Amino acid sequence: MKRPGTAICPSERNSQPYPFAGRRNQQRFFIRHPAFFPSPLNHPLETNPRSVLTFRLLPVPYDMAARRRLHPPPGAELSRSHPRWVMLDRFVHYKAYAGEAVAEEVMDGTQSAISSTCTNISIAVSLRVAEPPAVSRLYLHWPERFMTASLSQVSQPFIIAAHGRSILFQAQAPFVGDSCPAFYYYPMDYFLYTASDSEKSPCLMRLPPCFDGGDKNPDVDLYFHPYRLQQLRSMWRDDIGLLCRGKGEFVVAQLTFGGQLCVLHHKPGEEQGDMNWSVENMPLPDGDDIPNLLCGSWQTDAVVPYGDCYLCWADCYLGLLFVGVIDKRTKPPCYVPLPDGLDSNRLCVDPGYPDPARRVCVSESSMINLICVGDYAGCSVCASSYSAFTITVWTLTNLREKKWMKCFTMEDSKFWAALDFDKRLPHVLPEFPTISLVKPDVVYFRLNGGNKLFWLIEIDMKKEVLGSTSLYIFEEEEEEKCSIDMAHWRSFPGYSFVPSPFTRYLDQHAIRSLEHSEKLQNIRLEQAKEKRFVEE
Template sequence: MRITTTETETGTGTQNSSHRRRKGSSVRGPYTGVHRPGATHPIASVPTATMRISSKETEIPGGHGRPKRSSSTSSLEDAHASNPAWVILNRFGARRDSFDGDRTTSAVSYTSGGKEMSVSFELAMPPETSLLTLDWPQGPRPSEGTTSYPYVVAAHGNVVLLEIISTAKYPRPTAIDYFVYKAKASGEPSLTRLPVCYWKGASNRDNPRPRIMSRVAMGILSCSKDSFVVAEMERRSYQHSAANIYLFCSGSEDWRVFRDVPIDHSHGVGWWSTDAVLSYRRRYLIWVDYLRGMIVAEVAHPGGDPQEPALWYVPLPVDPVLGNPYDSDRGRGCPEASRNVCATHHGIKFVNVNQCGGSFSITLWSWCEDETWRKDAALDAAQLWGLDCENRLPNVRPEFPVVDMENPYTVCFLLNEGHHIDPEATTWMIKVHMKKKILLDCTGYSNNGSSSHQNTTYMTARRMSERLSFISSEMPYYLPEQTMKRNVKTCT
């Protein structure tokens, strides 16, 4: 047994003493009929008209591993209890040229080419999604031909890992920079560019080349309020029972490489392809292949010379795909659209949306202390659509599930009517309590927004994020309450 998990069953169990309830925190809750206001409510700085449905139900969220706030901040929490403790981030962010930042969540840094830039966050309550924005404060974008949309690679605690690609006219090369955004409870957030990771093979040890990192296989672990670890796992076709780990610890000047790290219990790891990387507690990084299972790494806290991480394999509670999963026509498909492993304050959760002919079923699982899976709740298509009393949601299979970080039985889903077919279609984000079978919240996004340049930029970012998984982040919890008060976009 490697990882100990604790969990509070909302309304039915006892709360572990390590879980501290955040003052004023609540989840919009049950109602017998879905009340949908007739008018839509646009969100500031978001290109889509947004329709919001919500109600109230008090839940007891977990606060595992998060710092206590000062009394002065706590008093503000009472007045602004609707601020999110966590958010759902779109993968691609927006870009704003000649913008000086919002002076709330903004943090400034420099690209490897020496150009000043800053990033900011437009935050919203789940199930509404939040956006990252990249700003060029000093005049227009760096040079003609430069196209740079920020990409959210991973997030954990108060840190977010970002990838920013800058391309210029030939013959200048493409620059791929990785930054760590760090939220701070007091003072301004920071934005730190990571050093380049160099590939030092046997033939080029004296002339190492910059290594192209895999954004899919990279993760970030917040080890404390000041320290973090960034890691990438690399597996070769011949490495059935081992992997290479590239590791960077905050405060260091270079990457460490651990080659051929053994993977315990590595049966079923063949044909591996990483779909997601998540962080758990302050010690574990988990690489997930939704057709194979999980590879868990126990990472020592930084401080001194980093140690080789311990790796072991854990299967998912679904039958793995045998043999080569790649299809000659459709490739590997998009398993992350129907499956998600999520790290919450109550442990590791797994959501599976299973297609059953023309219908579907949804199952929620918990990873237990003995590293087995427990089935927590299930919902079929008829039960889900029965929650939509006004029959306003599209009858499509829910996609890209995200488990609420504070309520272990609440899951957010994306309902896409088909933007690729109908540009006027509405995309819905819904929040469902799987155990109580309650529709908690709905948000509808329509593409009939403003045609202004800024709104077009935001729309482009959202469209670029389609068919990509979301990132859960509790970064807002670590921002000062004054920042949250000015930055959060809400609908009432």
């Protein structure tokens, strides 16, 4: 089998493969492959006539470090092949460390370099990796002295978005050595966790605060000194998106329902202290079929990257809004309505509560997909009131012409037949769909089996068959001394998971947590069997 990072000359397919690093021969060969180059306006219907890739293998200096990565020394612990992508749980797990500094005691190479909160608490993060449909979880390494009283008063760290080699999350920071009258005075930090290009540890960057639009009240500012939470801009996590491009360049942007756009654009080579937020009133699109963003009818369900310059804010019941976040915004954003026949009445009206019936996702090839679980009239259905349902996957084929194509449809009878291949699975309505990042015909769902038992399943929409299955691991189960009394666990509202190719950018021996993830799965399954929540 060909090893990662090796190439086989077409004329030598039966010979030993040569690694790129350290190859001294002068042999050259070409690989020509027609490919699509996505255009933000025509993607993917138009093919670039110049989209033929040509690769030439040239002699390079002998790289001993690269050769060691390809051929580890005898006795070195080998990881399995990398998952091409992961499904990130939005809930981040606190992991305690003793003393005043983060110890390098994480089981693998996903541990980031040390960073700090705005309150000068030293932190690091790492990633427990699992093969989809099992969820992977971010660990926030936190001082042990803050693991009791302080953390009980702060909100749970939460993943906001992921793109490319980066993951964006938020975490509330307790004060150090100060008495605080209430937890809501604690400031909110935003961090970007980024895989490195080399064998270096992943980077953990704290983003600068934004004070533009913040509330200023001299009567209560005393409680916020010296961190000035009172003057921080209020940024709801569901309105924030992440766009990464090139080496080191990224954009974090927030779009309010009133049309105000707040952007942090970090350019390659820019020092962290030079980053600043910019806030502007964005021109809104006009038209009779466009919802009025100023009246508050718009509710963002997802923010996904599109191409190299756009972020897409999606309301799964009103449409998509494509906003250019790189260059100066002189034109209104592009509005795309939903496919014809879909009802616009929202299933869950509570702001901030994730919608279980519809989801907008983007593939690694920048294809925008809409997944709907509804009745035959195009209305969303919920678990408490449904008789029959259909799963439909749509793809946005042309942004300029605002065209959707129906790719897959699966009736409820086909879905039940697929579930019958695993007798442990409950026959309940599938919820919170997520499309695979690398296989556009594969969709993942959550099944609520009751008793805090949630199944995550893989469905091949093209073949209409069941794939892999797993159990959702609660955040409390990450600790070995987890309480078996599930009544004290946090509730799982069913937030849709965040697809990310983060693992693709790690060194091949960096990930060592796959076995630990399997162990958590086995423990969870055995507990469910003991309580007879799952059939043998």
